[in-house]
Amino acid sequence: MKLRRSRLDALIADQEHLSAVTRENIEAIQLEKLNRLLSREADRGGFYRGLPERIGSLAELSSLPFTTEEDLARHPGGLLLCSQAEVQRVLSDATSGTTGAAKRVFYTEGDLENTVQLYMAGLGELIFPGSVTMICFSFSGPFGLGELISEAITRLGATPLKLGCALSYGEYAAVMEKEKPDTFVGMPVQLLSILRACGRHSVQRALVSGDACPKSIMRGCESLLSSRLFPHYGSREMGMAGAICCSAHEGMHLRENHIIAEIVDEDGRGLPWGEWGELVITTIGMEAMPLIRYRTGDITRFFSDPCPCGSETLRLDTVKRKKSGTPMPAASFSSSLLSASDLDEILFADECIVDCRYDLLCNELSVQALTVGAVDKDAVLSRIQDVAPSLSVTLSCRSLCPDDQILYFGKRSL
Numbered sequence: 001m002k003l004r005r006s007r008l009d010a011l012i013a014d015q016e017h018l019s020a021v022t023r024e025n026i027e028a029i030q031l032e033k034l035n036r037l038l039s040r041e042a043d044r045g046g047f048y049r050g051l052p053e054r055i056g057s058l059a060e061l062s063s064l065p066f067t068t069e070e071d072l073a074r075h076p077g078g079l080l081l082c083s084q085a086e087v088q089r090v091l092s093d094a095t096s097g098t099t100g101a102a103k104r105v106f107y108t109e110g111d112l113e114n115t116v117q118l119y120m121a122g123l124g125e126l127i128f129p130g131s132v133t134m135i136c137f138s139f140s141g142p143f144g145l146g147e148l149i150s151e152a153i154t155r156l157g158a159t160p161l162k163l164g165c166a167l168s169y170g171e172y173a174a175v176m177e178k179e180k181p182d183t184f185v186g187m188p189v190q191l192l193s194i195l196r197a198c199g200r201h202s203v204q205r206a207l208v209s210g211d212a213c214p215k216s217i218m219r220g221c222e223s224l225l226s227s228r229l230f231p232h233y234g235s236r237e238m239g240m241a242g243a244i245c246c247s248a249h250e251g252m253h254l255r256e257n258h259i260i261a262e263i264v265d266e267d268g269r270g271l272p273w274g275e276w277g278e279l280v281i282t283t284i285g286m287e288a289m290p291l292i293r294y295r296t297g298d299i300t301r302f303f304s305d306p307c308p309c310g311s312e313t314l315r316l317d318t319v320k321r322k323k324s325g326t327p328m329p330a331a332s333f334s335s336s337l338l339s340a341s342d343l344d345e346i347l348f349a350d351e352c353i354v355d356c357r358y359d360l361l362c363n364e365l366s367v368q369a370l371t372v373g374a375v376d377k378d379a380v381l382s383r384i385q386d387v388a389p390s391l392s393v394t395l396s397c398r399s400l401c402p403d404d405q406i407l408y409f410g411k412r413s414l
């Protein structure tokens with residue numbers, strides 16, 4: 001069966017006035033937009049004033065310095081390329097690195113419109129006119145994530161159910177029973193928790209984003225839905241919209257007319273396609289706050305083989321956060337750092353666990369789990385000890401009540 005080409009190709013062709021999207025014309029567009037950006041930055045004397053006004057090839061991009069999360073916290077004004085009056089929305093991050101200042105990202109109306117258009121391309125793979133879609137991302141006011149997704153769903157001729165992430169399981173179940181959604185949009189663990197706590201009801205397909213998606217979570221969701229998940233990747237720095245899954249389900253196609261992507265090793269050296277490393281982005285399509293060689297802290301790789309759907313855009317493999325902030329006392333632990341994803345991978349492999357919360361203090365890890373049925377506690381504890389042998393681990397389980405809520409409203413952490 002011939003697969004339909006990723007809807008991203010049609011979007012890029014439309015936005016860039018192309019008859020076909022090839023590597024050659026994508027890269028020509030990237031170089032042209034990058035040089036336009038460098039020239040504007042040189043003119044205005046902002047944060048990037050020391051950079052050359054133009055470069056001769058995309059390969060020369062690697063000679064420019066990186067931009068870091070600290071820079072976003074320290075120089076928000078210097079990084080803003082449009083006027084304050086043109087800023088439609090600002091996202092502030094409580095996590096501040098070492099500066100004590102909050103990281104801020106700005107968007108114009110055009111940036112947010114581009115985000116909605118990418119959501120339409122990604123959601124268009126699984127949502128059809130007449131679909132009813134439950135949105136379980138937060139609704140934080142006009143132009144918030146939930147609202148932008150809702151707008152994309154409405155434009156696709158479908159009905160958005162704006163549920164957010166703070167309902168109780170009993171409330172989710174009641175809405176699913178009454179409104180009969182066929183699709184879900186939200187975070188991966190949240191989807192698995194809802195499916196295990198409430199049952200599948202009429203939900204058939206799901207787009208997941210916003211957090212890491214460990215393999216046991218993905219397998220659990222796909223088995224309960226009897227369909228493949230559509231993962232999406234986006235970060236605030238790229239307008240919350242970066243890469244979408246096509247019907248081949250082999251990675252996520254990157255919106256390359258807005259983002260030039262590189263993969264680098266820990267020392268910042270470029271890595272070839274196929275190798276795992278940190279994703280570095282140059283956001284040539286962002287109007288308010290374009291970034292040059294921003295180190296995302298996300299670990300992934302580019303697929304090196306062509307996608308069966310025929311699109312020539314770069315595809316990202318699974319994305320994980322770079323491990324930081326939780327050093328393990330055990331020298332024997334393979335990476336010396338433990339993440340919530342590592343623990344999720346173990347805990348959710350037990351089908352009776354609906355959700356769990358982690359607290360790590362010195363070398364004591366406390367895990368609280370909400371359950372439906374009897375968890376094999378010995379097996380779970382033994383698997384945690386396998387990856388973290390020097391930790392003292394306690395696991396407490398409680399049966400789920402309808403009033404319980406999801407334990408992490410945002411990204412899962414230790």
Ligand SMILES: [Zn+2]
Nearest residue numbers: 006246307309
């Ligand atoms: Zn594809």
